[in-house]
Every structure is written in C-alpha cells, then in structure tokens.
Amino acid sequence: MASDNSSPHEAGIFSTYDKPSYYCELMNRGAALPEALQQVQDRLSHLTLSDLRERTDNAENLLWRLGITFTVYTEREAIDRILPFDLIPRLLTAEEWSFIERGVQQRVKAINLFLWDIYHDRRILDDGIIPADLVLNNANYCKAMIGVDVPGGVYVHINGTDLIRDRSGRFLVLEDNARTPSGVSYVIENRHMMLRLMPDLASGMALRSVEDYGVRLHKALCDVAPASVADPQVVLLSPGIYNSAYFEHVFLAREMGVPLVEGRDLVVKDHHVFMRTVAGLRPVHSIYRRIDDAFLDPLAFNPKSLLGVPGLVDAYCRGNVTLANALGTGVADDKAVYAYMPRIIRYYLGEDPILDSVETHICAEPEGLAYTLANLANLVVKPVGDSGGYGLIIGPHASAEELETFREKLLENPSNYISQPVIDLSVVPTLCPAGVEARHVDLRPFAVTGKSTWVLPGGLSRVALRKGSLVVNSSQGGGSKDTWVMSK
C-alpha cells in the first residue's frame, strides 16, 4: 500500500523514533512487549512515512465529508473542526483492560452511593469523612434533589473516568466526569476509520468490539425508566444544531434508535413529559440529556434558559420521568471532592480503591495551600470548577512571571484551586510534521449504568499533539487515537 512517491527502500515509521524516557506504551514498556502487542508493532513498523501520511490525509478528508466535526465558537464566527485523528492505535492488553474495567466499575458504584447519601442521610458528612461544607456549599450541589429517590439509586448513568499512566506505567485516575461526559462517539467512529483506512493492520487481530454502545445505553435508560412504564420512550435531549457536540448527540440518538429532541420539542403537562409529534403529544419516560443542569428548566434554574423545558424538574422530582444523568451529580466530579475519592470508596464499599488517584493538595485547606505555595514551580494547579483544561498552570512549564501572576490569583481565592504533582504522562508514537514522535496520551473509558455497570472496552485516547504538551483537550490542540483492547 505504499504511495507512488515512496521509494521501495524507505525505512519504516519507527526507524527514526526517538525513544523517550517516559513510559512509551508501544516502544518502551520497561519489559518485553506482550505478544499481542508485538504483532501490531511489527505490522506498523513496515509502514512507510509517506504511506501513513497519505492514509492520514484520506482519513481527514473522510471525516470532513462525513461531517464528524465539532464546532468552535469565536466572537465572530462558528468554525467546524475535525478532531485530528492519528492512525497509530493505542493498545491495551486484556489484563490491563480487565484491571481498568474493575477499577471503573468500583468507582462508579462508590460515586452513586455517595450521591444517594449526600441527598438523603448524609452519613458520610456526619461521620466526618469529607467536610460537609465542601459538599453542601458546592456550586453543583442541587437542593432540588434532596430526598428525591432516583430509580435503582443510579445518579450517574454515563460516566467518563479520565486515566493516565505514570512513568512506571501505573494507571491513575486524573478526574471523574459524572455530569455529561462527551467523546464516546469518537471511540466508535475512530474504530470505523481504522477499519476503513488500516484494514491491513486490523486484519485478523483479536480486538474487543465497540459496536454495542448504543444498544447498551438504550437498555440502561430503559432499566431506569419510571417503574410503572412497560415500554419506555427514551429520547436524547440536545441543545440543538449549533451546539459544539451536536454530532455526538446525533450519533448517540441514531445508535440508540431514539428521537433527538430539543427543549422546544418537549412539553410538560400535568407533571408528565411529552414530545410533540405529528400525531400529537406522546409520553416520554427516560431522557438522556446533554444539557447542563442550569439550563434544563427555566422554572427551576436559570430563568433565561431557552434550551430547557419548563416544568421538567418538577416532573422529574415526582418520579414521572428519568433524567440521565441525574441532577446534581457535579458534586461527585468536583476536583476538590476528587481528593477524598479513595476515602469515599473505602467508606461505602469497605475495600481499597483498585485505581489509584493522583496525590492532591486542597488549597481550601491551610496545609494544602501552604504546600502549594511553597512548591508552585513543581506542581500542576487547577481550578476546581472548570473543565477543558482552561485556567490551570503547569509549574515546570511556566515562566517566573506567569508563576507570580498565578500566585496572586491563587491567593485571591484559594478554595477555587487544588494542586497535584506533575505526572510524567505516558506517551505513544504519533504521526507529527517531522515524522513519528512520542506524544502524551490519556484515556477516558465510558461506563454505562442501568441495572449494572458496563464499561465500553477501551475508551477515548486523547493525544496532546504539541511536543511536550500535557494538555489533551480537543479545544486545545488535542487529537485522538483508536484504542485497541486485545481480547487475549
């Protein structure tokens, strides 16, 4: 499959690969490469750079034509972008995956128990495991949820756990995404792209399939519909065609075979939710909502929201409709609460966390703040509320001036920040302008919870495309890779 302009003697893509000192998941695991991965590496090493580039161009072209894009809004215009896609897959062995899967399931279980508790008995607060103030005065704590019983005790039906690997290859949880985690459509579309563009690489490989996400999700949303409903109507609630993640909403609605609705398509009558169809109003029982809490219902929250459905929260609190995820789950993925997650897991489950967390200093606490200020140049400091990699500082990468400015910001509002040591994120070989180079990567597995928790094999592998960068977010120059979980 070499392109026309490649010489027959051109060396393989790894011939110039500069093995970094970090943990490289394909080229430097510190031990012999597991056999299943060795086979992939062998096949890859026969590819030439020009062939890989040509296939990459084809992939980008296809992504454009398929409209697999997200929208970035500037002050003046809306720009459609594709998520840069790297054709060298990110590989996980069957053992690694089974470890991650168990760790994610454990974490989701603990998060759901934690959320039930803080909206009911508050045992964990009374027992002093986590400061009551941190929970009850959290911006994401939703008072409307106090005493509300959600079906099956499930608050977080769709969870994304951001994982990284450190210098020794150990998996660590970087953060939880328990509100409306996005990116799962790319996991599946990336696989499709791989099968189209790298059929010779994938041929005969024993890979775990990612095909049944939609079916599993639909089943879970039916599981948690109000108990009295025999044949529940599920819908996906989107902010609409101008939302930056609209493609993903379309993708998920199609995969589940359910209508994609906007707020204006729904109406609440007598505390029940209906959708407006050509045959009149039809009842709706389970809503996978991709709208943040604050915009969901102008009567309950932000009165100016045009995206929401008046009366939805009331219908929900009466148990007439299920929202996935539940309201007020943002407390669980708060970056300050994250620091307590190992204790939360031990408290509810009586077992040690399977997945480790990154050591975290809470600047709201005097010791945490003192430590952070003393070691600013060596730490990553993150605001607790924001997402998308905005507003954080990576000490070793910052100038003295930047550090000084940040120190002032931190002192103005210490409780808005946490700090963590800089982790030497693992790397994967990635096609870059100068050839195949090492780039840092993370992993977001997606867990779907109805009657039980199922984890989609693999997850979204995001790559920081800029050399040396640790920020993998798509809004900041990140790309993605297909994640291959080997089935043996």
Add this chain to the structure above:
Amino acid sequence: MSRFNPHMAGMLPDLNTLLSRYAENMMWLARYMERIENLARVLEVTEAFVRGADGRPVWESIVQINSDEERFRALYPAASEEDYLRFYVTDCANPSSIKAMAQCVRENARSARPLISTEMWMQLNVFTRWVLDLDMSDIRRTGLSALCNRIKQDCQSHAGITEGTLYRDQAWLFYLLGRHLERSDQITRLIDTRYHTLLPDASEVGSEIDMTQWASVLRSAAAYHAFRRLKPVTTTPANVVGFLLKNEGFPRSLALNLRHADSVLGALSTHYNLRRQCSDVQERLSELRAMLEDQTAEEIIIRGLHECMHWIQEQIEACQNSLAAAYWPPAEPVALSRQSQSQ
C-alpha cells in the same frame, strides 16, 4: 383514494412518534432541494436558449418566475447580466438565491440528521459546503452552464441517494409531500411567466422565434425530449401547456405531482390518529385535480391562464399552511418564539 398505493401503507411500521420538527425539516429539505435544482436548470436554459429581440439572454424572466421584481430592483438597480447571476447564485441577501437555499438545506438536513441516512448526510454536507463557498469568480472561471450542471447533478444524486437509502416511515412521506408540492408550484410559475413573456400578442403565434422559445420553456422543465415523444403532436402553446399541466407520465407535470401528493396523504391518513389532520389538505388536492381534469389546456388558456396558475399557487400554499397547522402547530404560550420557514 382510488390512486392510493397499497405498497406504501404496507411498508409503514408503527412509527407515530415522528417529531413535528422532523416532519417540517423533511418537507423543507425536499422543497429547497427541488427549488435549487429548478433554479439551476432555469439559469442554464436561460443563458443558452432564452433570447430576447437583441439576442441576449432574458434574465428578467427568472425574476418574474420567482416574483422577485421588487427585491431585485432594490439590490441591483442597474440590472446588469452579472447582477442577475449574483442575485440568483451567490447573494445571501436574496432568500431565493442558490446559496441562501443551500444554507436552508444545510440547516434542515443538520436538524434531521438523526433521521436521514448517513449517505444522504454526507452528500448534502459536501454539496452545501461547496455551494456556500461559491463566489462570482467561480462562475466566471467555470462558466454558468458547467456550474449549473454540477448543481443539478448534485441535486439528482441527492434524490437518488434518498430514494435508495431513506427508511420508509413518516419522514419519507413528509419528504415526498415537500417534493410534490414544490414541483407543482414550480411548474405553474414557469408556465405563467413564460406564457406572457412569449405571447405578448396573438399575432406572433407560430413564428420561428416563438418555436425556439417554447422549446426553451420545455427545456426549463426538463421536458423537451419527453414532449417530442408524444405522437402526433405539434408544438402549439396549448400542447405545451397541456403537457406540463396535464400529462400523467411526465415526472414534473402538475397532474402527476398532485396525484402523488394525494397518494402520500392517503398513506399518512391510514396511520393511527393522522386521518383527521389530513382531510383538509386532501379535500383541497381533490378540488385541484378535478379542476385540472375537467378542462382542456385550450379551455384553461381561453378562461385565463394567468388567473388559473395564480389560483393553483394559492391552493398549494394553502395546503402547505394546513399541513403546518396540522402537524407542527406552534407551541402553546409558554413555549419560545421560533423562526418559521416560508415559501
């Protein structure tokens, strides 16, 4: 419902959950794609075949077909040849320009994207992005004819992909309704304006220029060769008008499109709960079809072609409005204001 197609009903599963918004999107997707195709064809034919006394293309006739006189004068008082092209191809200030309509296609397709096939979306995505990037230099470089041909072909690819891949549920029926209503409307507009352009007074009937011009009317509807296959036939105004209005075999004739629209409504009305909403429009269509069947083309011309075409256009608009009121009624007071699409 004598023309009701049992084929269609049998294939419709129990899918009464089509969102009102989707029905509206599907209908307008079809209408705008038809309009784009028609406009591209008319532009191309006008450049090649519709010549005035000075031997130059009569662009003004397109302004008349679309009832755009006022808007065009306001934007382009000088009315140069380039002005006409700009107005109809690239000017987004004109809602009936190809670019503005492509924008509407794109929004309707994006909105109905969960419903349409990925192959439909992919083609529409590429097509609309290409059109939205067009500017006058593209017309100058490739030539109007080549440009219009590509647009027509893309519209036809769309029709083919839709036919071959769109699931046959209510969304398909609303798509078809849009297509047939649009074709019905377009053909009456074409006849109306060309008839008066071409027959300023009866004495010129039968002259040579007249024959070329009538052929161009047929070409504007992609009807030229179909018309030639009628035997025996002479190219008289009444025969041409009769063909475009009453022929049951030509896919863009009024009669055929009204019949298809009627049969689509028949399929919709057999669906649970939808009969009541259809009846108003069904009645109107029956009246239209009866009017058409009861008169010859000569009679229509003698009684006043313009009045007749105008009346038909009003009826079609009324059908559209009834469909909107029945299937995507405005939300009740709490709901938010929204832009509605219009003819």
